[in-house]
Amino acid sequence: MEEYFSSDDECCYSDRDSLDGLENEDSRTHWAPSKGPASKVITKESLLAAQREDLRRVMELLSVREHHARTLLIHHRWDVEKLFAVLVEKGKSVLFMEAGVSLADQQNLGVPLPPTVMCEICIEDVLGGDATRMDCGHCFCNECWTGHFVVKINEGQSKRIKCMAHKCNAICDEAVVRNLVSKTHPDLAEKFDRFLLESYIEDNKRVNWCPSTPHCGNAIRNEDDDFCEVECSCGLQFCFSCLSEAHSPCSCLMWELWVKKCRDESETVNWITVHTKHCPKCHKPVEKNGGCNLVSCICGQAFCWLCGGATGRDHTWSSIAGHSCGRYKDDGEKKAERAKRDLFRYMHYHNRYKAHTDSFKLESKLKETIQEKVSVLEDRDSKLRDFGWVNNGLYRLFRSRRVLSYSYPFAFYMFGDELFKDEMTNKERDIKQHLFEDQQQQLEENVEKLSKFLEAPFDQYEEEKVMNVRMQVLNLSTITDKLCQKMYECIENDLLGSLQLGIHNIAPYRSKGIEKASELSVCWGNNSDKALHCGSSGRTTESDQPSGSGSSEESGISSRKRARMEGPGGAFFDLNLPADNVDRSEL
Amino acid sequence: MMIVEFTVFSTFKFVAVKLSEVIKQQNNAAELFSVKASRARLFKEFKEVQREKVADPDIQLSCDDNNIFKWTALVKGPSETPFEGGIFQLAFAVPEQYPLQPPQVRFLTKIFHPNVHFKTGEICLDILKNAWSPAWTLQSVCRAIIALMAHPEPDSPLNCDSGNLLRSGDIRGYQSMARMYTRLAAMPKKG
Numbered sequence: 222m223e224e225y226f227s228s229d230d231e232c233c234y235s236d237r238d239s240l241d242g243l244e245n246e247d248s249r250t251h252w253a254p255s256k257g258p259a260s261k262v263i264t265k266e267s268l269l270a271a272q273r274e275d276l277r278r279v280m281e282l283l284s285v286r287e288h289h290a291r292t293l294l295i296h297h298r299w300d301v302e303k304l305f306a307v308l309v310e311k312g313k314s315v316l317f318m319e320a321g322v323s324l325a326d327q328q329n330l331g332v333p334l335p336p337t338v339m340c341e342i343c344i345e346d347v348l349g350g351d352a353t354r355m356d357c358g359h360c361f362c363n364e365c366w367t368g369h370f371v372v373k374i375n376e377g378q379s380k381r382i383k384c385m386a387h388k389c390n391a392i393c394d395e396a397v398v399r400n401l402v403s404k405t406h407p408d409l410a411e412k413f414d415r416f417l418l419e420s421y422i423e424d425n426k427r428v429n430w431c432p433s434t435p436h437c438g439n440a441i442r443n444e445d446d447d448f449c450e451v452e453c454s455c456g457l458q459f460c461f462s463c464l465s466e467a468h469s470p471c472s473c474l475m476w477e478l479w480v481k482k483c484r485d486e487s488e489t490v491n492w493i494t495v496h497t498k499h500c501p502k503c504h505k506p507v508e509k510n511g512g513c514n515l516v517s518c519i520c521g522q523a524f525c526w527l528c529g530g531a532t533g534r535d536h537t538w539s540s541i542a543g544h545s546c547g548r549y550k551d552d553g554e555k556k557a558e559r560a561k562r563d564l565f566r567y568m569h570y571h572n573r574y575k576a577h578t579d580s581f582k583l584e585s586k587l588k589e590t591i592q593e594k595v596s597v598l599e600d601r602d603s604k605l606r607d608f609g610w611v612n613n614g615l616y617r618l619f620r621s622r623r624v625l626s627y628s629y630p631f632a633f634y635m636f637g638d639e640l641f642k643d644e645m646t647n648k649e650r651d652i653k654q655h656l657f658e659d660q661q662q663q664l665e666e667n668v669e670k671l672s673k674f675l676e677a678p679f680d681q682y683e684e685e686k687v688m689n690v691r692m693q694v695l696n697l698s699t700i701t702d703k704l705c706q707k708m709y710e711c712i713e714n715d716l717l718g719s720l721q722l723g724i725h726n727i728a729p730y731r732s733k734g735i736e737k738a739s740e741l742s743v744c745w746g747n748n749s750d751k752a753l754h755c756g757s758s759g760r761t762t763e764s765d766q767p768s769g770s771g772s773s774e775e776s777g778i779s780s781r782k783r784a785r786m787e788g789p790g791g792a793f794f795d796l797n798l799p800a801d802n803v804d805r806s807e808l
Numbered sequence: 809m810m811i812v813e814f815t816v817f818s819t820f821k822f823v824a825v826k827l828s829e830v831i832k833q834q835n836n837a838a839e840l841f842s843v844k845a846s847r848a849r850l851f852k853e854f855k856e857v858q859r860e861k862v863a864d865p866d867i868q869l870s871c872d873d874n875n876i877f878k879w880t881a882l883v884k885g886p887s888e889t890p891f892e893g894g895i896f897q898l899a900f901a902v903p904e905q906y907p908l909q910p911p912q913v914r915f916l917t918k919i920f921h922p923n924v925h926f927k928t929g930e931i932c933l934d935i936l937k938n939a940w941s942p943a944w945t946l947q948s949v950c951r952a953i954i955a956l957m958a959h960p961e962p963d964s965p966l967n968c969d970s971g972n973l974l975r976s977g978d979i980r981g982y983q984s985m986a987r988m989y990t991r992l993a994a995m996p997k998k999g
């Protein structure tokens with residue numbers, strides 16, 4: 222470790238005002254292989270741009286119109302690569318057919334409708350101008366089309382409204398839908414557009430809404446296939462797979478079980494039911510203290526532990542005077558033993574988990590007080606000018622504390638019977654548990670030491686003593702980071718990696734903490750000829766007509782600013798609620 | 809005669825969900841499609857039915873004298889099936905958004921068939937649920953039901969006994985049960 226306190230220069234990297242600064246390059250604590258940020262924040266404004274990019278790729282490659290590209294993408298859950306793979310594998314016609322894109326010959330569609338058309342739905346003759354022919358060639362009257370669209374949008378099926386004809390799988394042209402619906406139901410036309418726009422989030426396996434409540438309005442796109450934890454620009458850190466709080470090194474399943482267990486406190490309830498019974502006379506809970514099944518309440522009433530019935534006071538080993546319930550066996554005893562053992566095990570892990578979570582909360586307050594200490598030191602006229610180590614250490618403390626607290630539920634499931642009973646022999650399990658607990662203990666010790674030094678009133682110390690604290694903090698920061706890294710490696714390679722059931726995956730350890738999703742760069746591209754219909758209601762939109770709906774003024778603003786920019790009524794999509802929520806509240 | 813193709817729902821659960829949705833929609837969508845339009849369409853179907861009576865002797869559709877949204881049909885059990893010789897009565901409840909939403913149809917005559925609920929007469933048929941298309945008519949729904957009688961789908965049974973017989977390969981058992989009920993319920997009593 223010597224290298225870490227070799228010279229002042231090396232340690233005096235530039236001071237930083239906030240913990241955010243630590244996200245930046247810091248060669249010292251750089252264990253994880255560095256990758257560019259793989260997740261992007263999609264805000265209300267960049268949502269259009271995000272879709273546009275994918276739509277354009279498909280439109281260009283297949284030379285199709287926008288609504289066809291969208292239909293194809295929705296069918297393939299916005300996975301452009303998969304769509305292209307299907308194209309190569311099965312060919313264009315299958316790709317189109319499966320997704321409901323109609324390849325009816327375009328010349329035929331160019332032919333104008335005859336002066337009158339018989340609509341097969343209302344069985345009425347209508348003027349050609351009052352009927353619409355869809356890409357699949359099927360023609361019905363506008364009134365029937367509108368009714369059909371309205372019913373489907375109300376059903377929440379607006380992303381894929383099928384043609385009205387029997388057995389026709391073609392998806393209706395969104396421009397036609399928008400146009401017809403907006404004439405009579407402008408509110409529904411808006412809803413239709415919102416559904417289409419949000420399909421990019423709802424139907425996309427790489428994109429999730431940020432799970433914050435109240436909702437920040439953002440979604441996150443993750444480019445990697447890996448399990449990961451991300452931080453939204455609203456500050457919430459979450460697991461991208463299960464959308465609950467970041468929980469590594471627990472797997473999603475472990476975390477789900479743990480949360481449920483803590484909520485139910487099922488074990489505690491078991492314990493109470495196994496260990497106390499209500500007195501048949503005064504109904505107070507009575508705890509059993511000893512092997513005997515004749516218990517007596519403080520009110521003086523004696524009763525049989527097994528059936529709860531009131532009894533006389535005399536008893537022998539096998540019977541109680543004036544009472545025979547036939548349950549005087551040790552069966553209940555065994556159950557009680559088991560429940561007790563399980564409860565103690567759970568309590569062991571839960572107490573430690575809780576202790577670290579609580580410390581984490583307390584230490585979060587340190588963030589404020591420690592700034593005061595730093596400013597006291599800065600005002601002093603001393604050799605020591607740079608206090609980056611304080612924030613650095615504090616950050617490392619938070620990071621390791623998190624890892625430590627989640628490592629307890631992990632261990633609870635890893636070495637318990639619930640998930641992996643048949644995966645290891647008892648002996649294997651003991652060895653692995655030892656290995657893991659060794660590491661956990663080491664980490665625990667160092668985290669506590671780090672915490673102690675950072676909480677110390679070092680602003681009151683002599684200069685020499687401050688130098689000592691600094692060295693300790695630097696040293697311990699490095700050690701805890703290394704230990705966290707090692708623990709994850711052990712979990713990934715020796716514990717989860719050796720399982721037959723490959724369902725437990727965890728987000729990898731990152732020294733620098735959970736990745737902050739970066740802003741999606743909004744590049745409107747050069748050819749904005751194909752406009753995305755962001756759907757102001759009532760507008761008649763021909764899909765080939767450029768409308769430039771995404772204006773460039775949206776492009777250069779950061780999302781934080783944008784979040785505050787929401788003018789009242791100015792935006793027509795309330796992305797603060799997923800579409801179905803909005804619907805429910807409207808109904 | 810038009811060829812009717814259809815498939816039957818694959819799971820029970822799905823049916824339950826869809827049914828509740830249908831009910832919800834009917835409450836919400838009441839004024840979406842004018843009742844006038846449904847009436848007009850039903851009236852046209854009525855006229856069409858009068859003309860088709862001759863063309864399709866297997867189906868006899870009639871409308872309630874006082875309510876154009878209530879229909880009944882008598883359909884002949886298809887030949888070479890256990891339902892041959894039986895006449896089955898169907899009841900139609902047509903929603904106000906018809907034909908944008910499907911009619912509700914059930915058997916009034918008891919029938920032993922895997923896709924028909926033995927007690928309620930409910931029918932499990934996709935075109936009456938999510939595969940509905942406004943281009944269907946009451947007449948074509950009857951044809952689809954006749955086709956279902958001839959080709960049961962034991963994998964989505966509303967009548968489990970019947971479904972189990974078929975699934976276990978006991979065709980004869982199924983047929984004799986079905987024939988028995990046809991005789992009991994769908995044939996005019998002798999004497």
Ligand SMILES: [Zn+2]
Pocket residue numbers: 340341342343344345361362363364365366
């Ligand atoms: Zn029409």
Ligand SMILES: [Zn+2]
Pocket residue numbers: 355357358359384385386389390391
């Ligand atoms: Zn069509």
Ligand SMILES: [Zn+2]
Pocket residue numbers: 431432433437438439453454455456457
């Ligand atoms: Zn957020």
Ligand SMILES: [Zn+2]
Pocket residue numbers: 460461462463464465468472473476
């Ligand atoms: Zn998770």
Ligand SMILES: [Zn+2]
Pocket residue numbers: 500501502503504505518519520521522
């Ligand atoms: Zn008592």
Ligand SMILES: [Zn+2]
Pocket residue numbers: 513514515536
């Ligand atoms: Zn005793």
Ligand SMILES: [Zn+2]
Pocket residue numbers: 525526527528529530544545546547548
């Ligand atoms: Zn007893």
